[in-house]
Amino acid sequence: MRILWVLPYLPWPTSSGGKTRQFHLLRSLAAAGHRITLLVQSKTPLDEATRQALQPLLEQLIVMPRRALRSPTTLLAVAASPLPMLASINGHAQALSQRFAELLEEQWDVVQIEHSYSFQPYEQALQLAAQPFVLTEHNVESALGGATYDRFPAWLKPLVRLDQWRYRRWERRVMSQAARVVAVTEADARVLSEIVGRPVPVVVNGVDAARYAQVSPAYASNRLLFIGNYEYPPNVDAVEWAMDEVMPSVWQARPDARITIAGYALPESWRQRWPDARIDWHGFVPDLTALQEQAAVFFAPLRQGGGSKLKVLEAMAAGLPVVTTAQGVSGLAVVAGIEYDGGEDAAALAAAVLRQLADPGAAERMGAAGRAYVARAHDWSVAASQLLAVYQAVNGSGRAVCE
Known part of the structure; x- marks a missing residue:
């Protein structure tokens, strides 16, 4: 044609x-x-x-x-x-x-x-x-x-x-x-x-399922990952919500937890707004697999937006357990507790993050279920x-x- x-x-x-x-x-x-x-x-x-x-x-x-x-x-x-x-x-x-x-x-x-x-x-x-x-x-x-x-x-x-x-x-x-x-x-x-x-x-x-199938996440690393384009306001809102309301609860229970926040147009002001050494800030990363292999959990606290989220699909394809909201898995035929974990408020999201960090074996099984779903339905x-x-x-x- x-x-x-x-x-x-x-x-x-x-x-x-x-x-x-x-x-x-x-x-x-x-x-x-x-x-x-x-x-x-x-x-x-x-x-x-x-x-x-x-x-x-x-x-x-x-x-x-x-x-x-x-x-x-x-x-x-x-x-x-x-x-x-x-x-x-x-x-x-x-x-x-x-x-x-x-x-x-x-x-x-x-x-x-x-x-x-x-x-x-x-x-x-x-x-x-x-x-x-x-x-x-x-x-x-x-x-x-x-x-x-x-x-x-x-x-x-x-x-x-x-x-x-x-x-x-x-x-x-x-x-x-x-x-x-x-x-x-x-x-x-x-x-x-x-x-x-x-x-x-x-x-x-x-998703290029074959490419992400080669990723081996670090399920025992205690590291969360979020990736987004910050010209898109829902991603800005997600980071601000995570840093202000979710991560303080996570760190109260797991002070050793770390989070990597990466993506295009990352605001420089965030480094000063949240000057915590447990936060690693990255700009645009052409190859996500290096960051995915260092992470235990993909954390996507999305409250706004539309469509289906490629960042969530890519994380699932890489075998990462995803902690997110209903908005984060909008458009995906996935089941909470099987292909992803999460909730709709800050307390529920913090609890889901802590569940995944506490049991690397269960996190790996959830990651495998998400990977199988993406390969079947979203290549x-x-x-x-x-x-x-x-x-x-x-x-x-x-x-x-x-x-």
């Missing part, structure tokens, strides 16, 4: 769940022989390492710059546009719209667009060309704003409610035009199907097959698209 894939960020380095998903799906489709042109609007320039990672997967890589967040155009759009804030930040890009329109003069089997907030520059060209497209939503964006909006001052709350209303209206507008809307979890698919008025297929988040080959089934339905050709 000839695929035009449209993204609002470069999918390399894989510093977030969204980027990891894009890269591995692109790699899986390319390995199956599909010919992909990737059009990216990026806030960061294309460097040589990124080019070398992506170019072998693609027929063509086109990177268009996104204007600065504080540019006059963006500030005016956010203030005056009927679009929601995220759509304004990523929209009103004339050069991108023109390049996309030129690409639509060619023949494509599938046009794949990621995230409704990225859609505005493509809407007119798609309508003029009568080009069907597939839209993937990684979250229900209109319901996701809590972690971001909670950080706004009280006097901005009326604007927050207005923006949430605008996003709900924007979702309906974008999804009504898509040939297929794709979700990443069954729960999101149910919500999105109510918005769009028809069934919404699921393409799960995945990237599973996700790629689901996506290809969506493409075949859109094509309506009845022919196999992947041998």
